Amino acid sequence: MSTLATRPITHSLHYSQEVLNRVSFLRKDPQFLEEALTHAETVFIPFHDYMPFVDERNGVMARLHRKEIGDVIEPKNSARNLVFLGLSLSAKSNFVYSARYRGTPTFALNVSNTGGLEASQLLEVLQSYRKLESFKDLNRLTLEESSIVSQARMYLQWLDTxxxxxxxxxxxxxxxxxxxxxxxxxxxxxxxxxxxxxxxRTDAVVISAITNRDNSKVLLCKSGAPRNKERKLYSCVSGFLEPSETLEVAVAREIWEETGLNTDKVDILMSQPWPFPNNLMIGCVAVADDAQIPDLTHDCELDEVRWVPCSVLESILSQEESSSGFIQDEATGLNLPNNKSVAYMLMSYIVDKSKAKTNLQPN
Ligand SMILES: [Zn+2]
Structure with a gap:
């Protein structure tokens, strides 16, 4: 098993950007909360069924101000329909606390759980917006907006459950x-x-692409889950981290349980918050000897596994996603996750590494 790889703090995955300064130490400061809740520039992002509302003209999420939401919230920190998310890092703001903490205070407001207060007033304000309904809708948000949604969903769902x-x-x-x-x-x-x-709580999920020892192929795995049968989606191996298990061991265990292959080496590359409902995807690349015979009969989660050359995979990954939200390659019949997913990033990483290796070889 290898040590942790050095990776950039941010990457271009959905739900993964840090666009708010969370100032977590100020959440228990009543003076700060009082000022944050009552400032004229403070924004409240409404959620219904844990989904945001957007302005159809520009795709930007609804942000309400205190005067628009009236008495829907109590100006105290124990409200169950309200979560302080942080101070906006991007917006110019006149809000300053303690002469050093600046940025627009940003709250998530659960409008499907307003405690019997004036929810109808809010829904009237939101009439000019469209409530997002699906996973595909969320995928169309910008990286920054999707990251705010992720943080809000995880807190609001946790408060409700x-x-x-x-x-x-x-x-x-x-x-x-x-x-x-x-x-x-x-x-x-x-x-x-x-x-x-x-x-x-945040549940850790390891997700790993599998490559062979000379880095020339990737093992694509087709899940046997009913939903996946229709999509015929080929992706990586994934599973929950178990108590008292390292990430590397969890990857090796999942790979053996699902494919029957023993793993030589695991690199941890990146992570992505996954708000369905409260996971952290930890993206890894594992190396396995491709002379091994796969065995899918341990936990029977996979229908099929297939070693695919990096050159073929590169051409599939370069295609645009289809209306289904996946990359559909007609030549091979393979459907792959789109470029907003960890799985795509992991496969791309292996392809890039393989290309770099090929370029270094003498002609
Ligand atoms: Zn108790």
Missing amino acids: HKFCSICGSKTIAADAGTRLTCSNGDCVSNHRVSNVCFP
Whole structure:
């Protein structure tokens, strides 16, 4: 197994940009929250069913100001329909806190969970926008907008699905502007330990492209899941990280369980937040000896695996995605993930590496 590769902090994947300064240490500062909630420039990004609204003319997400949302939120940090996301790094703003923290305060507002307050008023304001409905809709957002959506979805879904304490069953209370939960029962053991709070969870998922020892081929894997049967999508191997498992071991385990192949080496290349509902995809490249015979009968997750030469893969990856949201190659019958996915980036990485190697070889 190799050590961590050095990679850039940002890359051009959806949901992955840091466009807000989260100032996480200010979420528990009541003075900051009071000023952030009441400032005229503060924006509230509305979500319904965890989906944003967009202006059809330019594809930009709806951003409301305090005067437009009226009393839909309570100006306190325990509101369950509200999450402080951060200070906008891009917008010019007159908001300054403590003479050093600048940027437009940005909140996510769950309008399908407004606590019986004036939700109808909000929906009227939002009539001129279109609510996004699908995964494909989200894919059309800019990288920056998709990243804000990812952060908001993960928090709002977590607040809606953790209403009760997992120890005593009492109701939980939102704190720190929707980024932390505590138990409402003062006698609960959870209130008398160091870890007396519940934070949002992020589930780690390893996703790995597989190449052979001389880096000339990629093993494409077709999932046997019913949804995948229609799409005939060929992609990478992926699976959840298990408790007390390193990322490298998780990759090797998943590859063996799904393909029967033993792995020589694993490189960790990049990660991508994946808000469906709360995952972090950790992109890796694994090397396996292509003389091994694949065995798909361990966990039976895959229908088929196929070694494809990098030269063929390069020509497929260079094609535009079709209306289905995938790259469909008629010559080979292979459907591949589009260029917004980790899988695409991993396959491209192997193809580029293979080309570089070929170029170095003497004629
Ligand atoms: Zn409790």
